[in-house]
Structures are given as C-alpha cells and as structure tokens.
Amino acid sequence: MKEGIRKLAASYGFELCYITRPVIDARFIERFNGWLEHGYYGTMDWMREDVRAHRRRHPAEMLAGVQSVISVAMRYTPPGYTLPEACAAQGRGVIAGYAHGDDYHDIMKKRLKALARDLDDLLGKHDQRVFVDTAPVLEHALAERAGLGWQGKHSLTINRHLGSWFLLGELFTTAALEPDETAGNHCGSCAACMDICPTQAIVEPYIVDARRCISYLTIEYKGFIAHELRPLMGNHIYGCDDCQMVCPWNRHATAPAHDFLAPRGENILPGLASLLALDEDAFRARFRKSPIRRTGRTAMLRNVCIAMGNDGDARWLEPLSATLEEPSPLLRAHAFWALTRLHMEKHMLMPLLERSLAQEKDKQAHEDMTVSMRQIKENV
Ligand code: SF4
Numbered sequence: 199m200k201e202g203i204r205k206l207a208a209s210y211g212f213e214l215c216y217i218t219r220p221v222i223d224a225r226f227i228e229r230f231n232g233w234l235e236h237g238y239y240g241t242m243d244w245m246r247e248d249v250r251a252h253r254r255r256h257p258a259e260m261l262a263g264v265q266s267v268i269s270v271a272m273r274y275t276p277p278g279y280t281l282p283e284a285c286a287a288q289g290r291g292v293i294a295g296y297a298h299g300d301d302y303h304d305i306m307k308k309r310l311k312a313l314a315r316d317l318d319d320l321l322g323k324h325d326q327r328v329f330v331d332t333a334p335v336l337e338h339a340l341a342e343r344a345g346l347g348w349q350g351k352h353s354l355t356i357n358r359h360l361g362s363w364f365l366l367g368e369l370f371t372t373a374a375l376e377p378d379e380t381a382g383n384h385c386g387s388c389a390a391c392m393d394i395c396p397t398q399a400i401v402e403p404y405i406v407d408a409r410r411c412i413s414y415l416t417i418e419y420k421g422f423i424a425h426e427l428r429p430l431m432g433n434h435i436y437g438c439d440d441c442q443m444v445c446p447w448n449r450h451a452t453a454p455a456h457d458f459l460a461p462r463g464e465n466i467l468p469g470l471a472s473l474l475a476l477d478e479d480a481f482r483a484r485f486r487k488s489p490i491r492r493t494g495r496t497a498m499l500r501n502v503c504i505a506m507g508n509d510g511d512a513r514w515l516e517p518l519s520a521t522l523e524e525p526s527p528l529l530r531a532h533a534f535w536a537l538t539r540l541h542m543e544k545h546m547l548m549p550l551l552e553r554s555l556a557q558e559k560d561k562q563a564h565e566d567m568t569v570s571m572r573q574i575k576e577n578v
C-alpha cells in the first residue's frame with residue numbers, strides 16, 4: 199500500500215513521500231512557542247493569531263477525523279552558482295533558487311489535489327485536504343516526524359540523500375496509514391549555516407529571527423528596512439539561499455530529472471538596472487506566474503535599490519536618481535539611501551540629495567532619508 203502511495207506521489211513530481219500521524223512533537227511546539235514569545239515572526243501577525251497558532255500545534259484540527267498526514271517534497275534545481283560567485287556578481291541580483299521559475303504554490307497544490315484523487319481509487323473514498331506553505335501547518339515538524347528529513351539548524355528540512363533543495367507539501371487524510379519512522383538529526387557539531395548567515399538571523403540552532411532574515415525582509419516585509427540591515431543584505435533581491443548553499447548535506451545535491459518549477463534563465467543573477475526600469479505592467483509581464491509577482495513591484499524594486507547601494511557603482515546614479523521621482527515613498531527613501539552609498543565624490547551627490555530631502559513630503563520617507571543623510575555626512 200505504502201509503495202503504491204509513493205509511486206503515485208512520484209508520478210506527480212513528489213520524489214519524497216512519507217507518512218505520519220497528525221501530531222506535533224513537544225520539542226517543535228516548544229520551538230514554535232519560544233519563536234512567538236520572542237516576536238521573531240516580525241509583521242507576520244497571522245502566525246501568533248490564536249486560532250491559527252493553536253492549529254499549528256494541533257494539526258488534527260485541520261480536518262475532522264484525520265488519521266494520517268502524507269508529507270511530500272518536490273525538488274527543484276539548486277542554484278547553478280556558488281555562494282562566492284553570487285556575491286561577486288557585480289551589478290546583478292540574487293534570487294532564491296525556488297523562485298527562478300514558476301510559483302510552486304500553484305504547481306504543487308494542483309499536483310497534490312490530483313494525488314488526492316488518485317488516492318481515492320487506491321484507498322477508497324476518504325476525506326482529504328492538501329496544504330502548501332500558506333496554511334497553519336508546522337510542515338517541517340511533520341516532515342521530520344514522517345521521516346522525510348530532519349529540521350536543520352537553519353530551520354529547513356534536510357534529507358540525507360537529496361539535501362534540502364525541495365519544497366514541502368502535506369496531504370491530510372482520514373485513511374489510517376502505517377506511519378514511517380521519524381528521521382534522525384544529522385547536523386551534529388556543524389554550524390556552517392549559523393556562521394555564514396549575513397544578518398545573523400539564526401539566533402540559536404533551529405530558531406530563525408524572521409525580522410533579520412533576508413528571506414523575510416525581501417519577500418514578506420513590505421516596509422522600510424532597518425538601516426543597519428541594508429548593508430548586510432548584499433545583492434539579495436528576492437529570498438536568500440546562503441544557509442542552504444553552505445550546508446554540507448547539499449554538497450552533492452543534483453537537479454531533479456524534471457524540474458516542475460521550470461527555472462528561467464532571466465531570473466538567474468539578473469541585471470539590476472533592467473529590474474529597476476520595470477514599470478508596473480512590465481513587472482507583471484516579467485514575473486508572470488512567478489512567486490515574485492506576489493511580492494509586488496514596490497517591494498522588489500526596494501530590494502533592487504538596496505542591492506545597488508551595496509554594489510556602490512557610480513553607474514547607478516542615473517537609475518537611482520530617476521527612482522527619486524517614484525510615487526512610492528518607500529522606493530524614494532531606499533533609492534536615496536542607495537545614492538548615499540555610491541562610490542562617488544560626495545560633493546557631487548550632495549546637491550541632488552539635499553534637494554530630494556527638502557522636497558520629500560512623506561513623513562516616514564523624510565525620516566528615513568534624514569538618517570541616510572546623517573550617515574553620509576558622518577562619513578565625509
Ligand atoms: S535565509 Fe539567509 S538570512 Fe535567512 S537564515 Fe538563511 S542565511 Fe540567514
């Protein structure tokens with residue numbers, strides 16, 4: 199029976215497929231509670247919202263009569279560059295590997311639903327629900343309990359044979375299936391992910407402070423990014439793979455035989471200037487069917503401004519100056535910050551900066567620019 203389920207799952211692109219009971223182990227509940235108590239969820243208020251947090255701790259409440267959880271993983275192509283190559287890619291931005299192609303939410307959900315229909319034929323009719331990322335499900339806890347892999351110190355799930363370049367999904371069913379054995383943890387004394395993290399977001403093993411994590415900052419967070427974090431973000435413009443790239447369990451990771459996310463060459467280390475030039479329509483067309491489209495043009499271009507500021511090349515003077523005219527105060531403020539970081543004689547920048555600051559009507563943008571101005575003056 200289990201082999202039949204695994205074969206079906208594999209036919210939909212879920213190379214890993216393991217079964218567990220709808221239960222969260224106590225140590226994962228403790229991690230989750232501590233994470234909430236410290237406010238590590240940032241602006242993701244839905245994480246601490248009572249009903250949803252309760253469901254995370256008690257997955258059985260996600261489906262009446264649920265007996266089993268089938269935890270599946272879909273692999274995607276690891277980034278085709280090393281971490282030093284990505285950091286050294288001058289004038290280019292880094293997009294996390296899972297976002298190089300189509301939006302996994304849509305693809306995985308459709309395939310999980312198709313798998314659920316096939317399971318009806320295999321197991322008889324049962325109630326089922328499928329989840330991909332957005333539901334209140336502690337997916338890494340369930341994956342570890344199911345034996346799919348263990349939660350690494352960077353908080354993502356690692357499989358001994360395939361590494362961690364995959365995305366998780368869950369199929370809850372009222373069918374009683376034999377559970378698999380829980381996976382052991384193989385991080386050992388390694389702390390490579392904690393050491394490499396540019397923002398020191400992994401505050402202790404298995405705990406990521408989202409407020410410092412570049413994935414959260416570039417994707418979920420839509421506001422003004424703290425000045426002290428901007429220089430640490432390097433050229434990351436959407437997500438961050440650094441902790442996965444240094445993980446020894448990914449050393450031999452390969453691309454899947456078929457990548458359902460269909461990575462697009464244009465999203466691999468894209469040029470910053472072409473991204474900052476995108477208007478709303480061009481942005482939507484450029485990121486059609488991509489998860490980046492969900493984040494929106496304003497947040498993405500904010501990230502591009504930060505990458506330009508960290509790059510510091512004087513050739514960004516023109517595109518960043520043009521961005522000072524954007525209707526979005528968020529974009530104006532981040533373009534302003536980036537301008538203050540260009541490798542140019544400060545006296546050449548000052549007239550432009552002073553004029554922009556004087557003209558800025560938005561209170562928050564003005565405050566943000568004032569901090570940037572103070573920083574550039576202190577460095578003069
Ligand atoms: S994704 Fe990047 S910023 Fe977030 S924990 Fe990993 S290395 Fe740190």
Ligand code: SF4
Binds near residue numbers: 350356388390441444
């Ligand atoms: S880098 Fe090391 S500590 Fe971090 S998840 Fe991988 S094995 Fe675990």
